[in-house]
Amino acid sequence: MRVFFIGFGQAGGKLVDMFLAQDRKLGSTSFRGIVINTARTDLMGIKNIPMEDRLLIGQTMVKGHGVGTDNVTGAKVAADEIDTIISAIDRRGTHDIDAFVVCAGLGGGTGSGGSPVLCRHLKRIYREPVYAVGVIPAPEEGRLYSLNAARSLSTLVNEADNVIVFDNSAWKNDGESVKSAYERLNEEIVRRFGVLFRAGEVSKYGVGEMVVDSSEIINTLRGGGISSVGYAISEAIPMAKNGGKSSSKKDNNGGLLSGILGKKEKKAEPHVDIASGEDKSAKIIGLVRRAMLGRLTLPCDYSTAERALVLVAGPPSELDRKGVEKSKSWVEENIAGVEVRGGDYPVDSGYVAAVVLLATIGDAPRIRELMELAKEAKEEVVRSRERSHTAMFEDGVDPLFE
Ligand SMILES: Nc1nc2c(ncn2[C@@H]2O[C@H](COP(=O)(O)OP(=O)(O)OP(=O)(O)O)[C@@H](O)[C@H]2O)c(=O)[nH]1
Incomplete structure (x- = not known):
């Protein structure tokens, strides 16, 4: 399959960097892509993607410093600059691709907020299917990361044609911090998804007896x-x-x-x-x-x-x-x-x-956990709003007529 990868945020950028390096190593041209970030330093850390394919967005809002785990700002920046993003994608060339794959870590701000916005626009503009590779955070990263992931994922499933998930917590070893495992986890991701997304491409080692073509990958993912x-x-x-x-x-x-x-x-x-x-x-x-x-x-x-x-x-x-x-x-x-x-x-x-x-799986414990956490957080917000409303009334202040 000929894939246009878009790496959104730091995790997404690193993954796309590796997908393209893998492709180059194979002497193949099945993969191409760009990376997008709100943090200038994260873009500088990319190794295999030319500067013109690294896009810094949100400069007026965050001045190249990233959105600091705030996925609402991440989504806003992406929406405000969607035309710039689409132009960068078009410049790289999309006429012969079979699918888009948007990669992002869903626990942060830039990729978590930006990737659902991007998927929506890609689907609106192009005919090719749009898939997301979403990395979900380990619980030890903290509640904010899990909440971001829950919120991003529930939007992403409606915007992308399918979301293929990688769970960091399932892959880190006991006693290992998630951060120190990133490099290894990224290799695991790229190894699996590289074979998957490359299937259907003619190999220089011949044609298999039962060749899979890209339409079979697309039909498998069709259920969303x-x-x-x-x-x-x-x-x-x-x-x-x-x-x-x-x-x-x-x-x-x-x-x-x-x-x-x-x-x-x-x-x-x-x-x-x-x-x-x-x-x-x-x-x-x-x-x-x-x-x-x-x-x-x-x-x-x-x-x-x-x-x-x-x-x-x-x-x-x-x-x-x-x-x-x-x-x-x-x-x-x-x-x-x-x-x-x-x-x-x-x-x-x-x-x-x-x-x-x-x-299109029906049950995954970590996803259930994330959704329950998001539900609890939403109920907490409602309760705390009710509490502050009541407190103000007790003080004799009606916020509507203040
Ligand atoms: N597997 C893997 N996960 C990562 C990596 N880097 C970050 N993550 C995960 O992705 C989440 C989001 O992190 P980033 O990608 O750094 O966040 P971002 O999208 O750049 O957003 P901000 O930094 O908040 O602007 C983290 O909470 C981790 O769960 C990585 O290299 N590999």
């Missing part, structure tokens, strides 16, 4: 709402099986796709031994099961998903049509809906990876 992604990676494929390409010498991360499919990790991902000589399709089914049953970008009840997409990426010698078909049937038996699409994506890698997109 919130989606989550699962991922699993095999053990390293021995050199002989991989046409001598498993590049443990030149690159211990699995060939050209180093950092893209990833490498064996100690505890984050479940692994299957692809090299054991067992039946190829059984191994693919095993990988797909582990992707769906393992840690999802947003932990949720997978059985409530309305649609799913199964992608298997790896060297052509390890891809197997029957395995993908059987995996799709297994996913179909385990989710609420019956629409399960899937295919393979040949790449030069020392690993096989499975990505399962669970679209």
